[in-house]
Structure formats: C-alpha cells, structure tokens
Amino acid sequence: MIKNGQALRTHNQNNLYYLLLTFIFLILTITFIVTKDFTEKKVNAESVNTPVTSSIKNSLHVNTPVQTSNKKDDKNTYDAAKISALLSYKEKNDGRKIAFLTFDDGPSTTVTPQILDILKQFNIKATFFLVGENIEMNEKSKELVKRVFNEGHSIGNHTYSHNRGNMLFPKKKVNVPVFMEDIKKTDEALKTVLGPEFSTKILRLPGGYMSRTYYRDPNLPELNANLKKENMISIDWNVESKDAVGKKNKSASELFNILKQEIGMKSKVIILLHDTYGKMHTASALPQLIEYLKGQGYEFKTIK
Numbered sequence: 001m002i003k004n005g006q007a008l009r010t011h012n013q014n015n016l017y018y019l020l021l022t023f024i025f026l027i028l029t030i031t032f033i034v035t036k037d038f039t040e041k042k043v044n045a046e047s048v049n050t051p052v053t054s055s056i057k058n059s060l061h062v063n064t065p066v067q068t069s070n071k072k073d074d075k076n077t078y079d080a081a082k083i084s085a086l087l088s089y090k091e092k093n094d095g096r097k098i099a100f101l102t103f104d105d106g107p108s109t110t111v112t113p114q115i116l117d118i119l120k121q122f123n124i125k126a127t128f129f130l131v132g133e134n135i136e137m138n139e140k141s142k143e144l145v146k147r148v149f150n151e152g153h154s155i156g157n158h159t160y161s162h163n164r165g166n167m168l169f170p171k172k173k174v175n176v177p178v179f180m181e182d183i184k185k186t187d188e189a190l191k192t193v194l195g196p197e198f199s200t201k202i203l204r205l206p207g208g209y210m211s212r213t214y215y216r217d218p219n220l221p222e223l224n225a226n227l228k229k230e231n232m233i234s235i236d237w238n239v240e241s242k243d244a245v246g247k248k249n250k251s252a253s254e255l256f257n258i259l260k261q262e263i264g265m266k267s268k269v270i271i272l273l274h275d276t277y278g279k280m281h282t283a284s285a286l287p288q289l290i291e292y293l294k295g296q297g298y299e300f301k302t303i304k
C-alpha cells in the first residue's frame with residue numbers, strides 16, 4: 001500500500017514533469033513557426049524575379065523535388081499525343097509551320113555540349129531522347145543530363161540498352177516484358193539524376209515505331225497496351241538527316257542537303273538527329289539547318 005506522504009511526492013513529481021513537458025512543447029512549437037516562416041520567405045524571395053532555369057538549378061542543388069520540365073506547360077511545348085496523331089495522319093494538319101528538333105542516343109560528352117551551345121546561341125529548345133546506358137556512363141554524362149534539363153529542353157526515353165545484343169527485338173519481335181523493364185531502367189536513371197519528381201511520357205523506340213509496323217510485329221498490340229498503361233507516347237519522325245544510316249561520316253553540307261530535301265513542303269517537321277559519340281558533323285550542320293528553318297518561317301517547339 002502507498003502511504004499518503006509517498007503519494008503526495010509522486011503527485012508533485014508528476015506536476016513537475018507535466019510543466020517541463022509543456023515548456024519543451026512550447027519551445028519546439030515556437031522554433032517550428034519561426035523556422036517555417038523564415039524558409040517560406042526565403043523560397044518566395046527566390047522564386048520572385050529569378051529566371052526559371054536558375055530556380056530549377058537552385059532546387060536541384062538543395063535536393064528538393066524538382067518540377068519536371070516535361071510537366072510544365074509553356075509556350076515552347078507541343079503535346080506529344082497531337083504529334084503522334086499527326087504522324088499517323090489521324091489529325092488534320094492546321095498548316096502552322098513548326099519544327100521539332102529531336103536528338104537521339106545521347107548524352108555524349110563530345111557532341112551533346114556542342115549541340116547545347118548552338119541551341120543556346122539561337123535560343124531554341126529541342127527534345128532529347130536519352131539512352132539509359134549513356135546517362136549512367138560517367139559523372140560528366142550525368143551533369144549533361146542536368147544541363148539539358150536546366151536549359152529548358154524536353155527529355156524523352158530512348159530505352160536503356162538501345163537494343164544492345166538484340167535483346168529488345170529478338171527475331172524482329174518486341175519482347176514486351178524486357179522492353180518495358182528497359183524503359184523503366186532509363187526512367188529510374190533520369191530520376192536519380194534529376195530528382196524523384198521527374199517524369200517523361202515521351203518515348204522513342206530504337207529504329208522507331210515504324211520499324212515495328214514495317215516488320216508486322218505480332219507483339220505490337222501487347223506493346224501498345226503496356227505503353228498505354230504506363231501513359232507513354234511513342235514519337236517517330238518525318239524528317240531525318242540520315243546521320244546514322246547509309247554512307248558514314250557525311251559532311252555537314254551533305255547532311256544539310258538531305259535535310260532540306262526531306263523537309264520539302266511539310267508544315268510540321270519532326271527532325272531526327274543524333275548527338276551521340278562521333279556525330280560531330282551533325283553539330284556542324286545544325287546552325288545552317290536552324291537558319292534555313294527560320295528563313296522558311298518555322299517556329300521551334302519541344303515535345304512533351
């Protein structure tokens with residue numbers, strides 16, 4: 001049995017504990033309010049009057065989730081679903097002249113920086129379909145992915161392996177589970193570099209979706225269903241520089257002449273170019289191509 005004296009002491013001790021706990025709680029609440037207010041003011045101050053790129057850069061550096069440029073709606077972007085429909089003639093062309101520069105197979109530490117410099121010089125935004133293996137090649141390549149993103153270009157998925165060892169399309173048929181795993185790997189590589197909030201819905205198949213149609217790939221319905229489930233849209237092209245097919249190491253003027261011919265009278269041009277290793281001539285042909293398109297009255301937009 002507890003004696004009265006003991007009970008009183010315990011009672012007094014409890015009161016003391018409650019007082020102490022209340023005091024600690026009060027201190028913590030005040031600290032929280034003050035810190036929160038300060039942080040909010042700081043964030044607001046940063047977002048006011050700072051260019052978009054620098055605020056993205058800041059958020060990258062402090063490791064807060066990044067706002068994906070692919071979700072952001074700005075005047076430079078064009079809806080991927082519309083382009084897909086246009087390419088398959090399912091959408092009526094409105095006649096507006098728009099050029100979409102798309103660069104596949106990067107990043108490369110040799111050509112991508114040159115391409116980015118030229119695009120910056122002309123203040124033009126493009127779309128880069130990146131290969132997972134090239135993203136993860138080294139620290140420099142990862143930095144380039146950040147640069148592509150920070151400079152306002154759109155980023156798309158071009159698989160992780162780029163069909164190395166014919167693992168994606170054995171016997172000319174897409175292996176759907178392997179393919180989906182491969183694009184997931186690139187998505188993860190992008191999230192590792194750009195932050196967990198990054199996502200892209202645009203995809204370019206190695207060889208293009210048109211190759212799968214050409215081979216009458218029996219697994220296409222399965223692929224389509226999977227891409228739809230993942231909200232991914234495949235984007236092909238209607239103009240190519242042939243910098244990766246036919247005669248090797250075409251000169252800048254050879255590439256430009258091919259492009260000019262392919263552009264012809266098309267009003268929407270989705271131009272396939274490559275910024276991977278060894279494609280220096282593509283970078284050299286780019287200023288001439290941009291000047292030509294501008295002269296012909298094309299606007300430049302990215303695909304998102």
Ligand SMILES: [Zn+2]
Pocket residue numbers: 104105158162206207
């Ligand atoms: Zn490719």
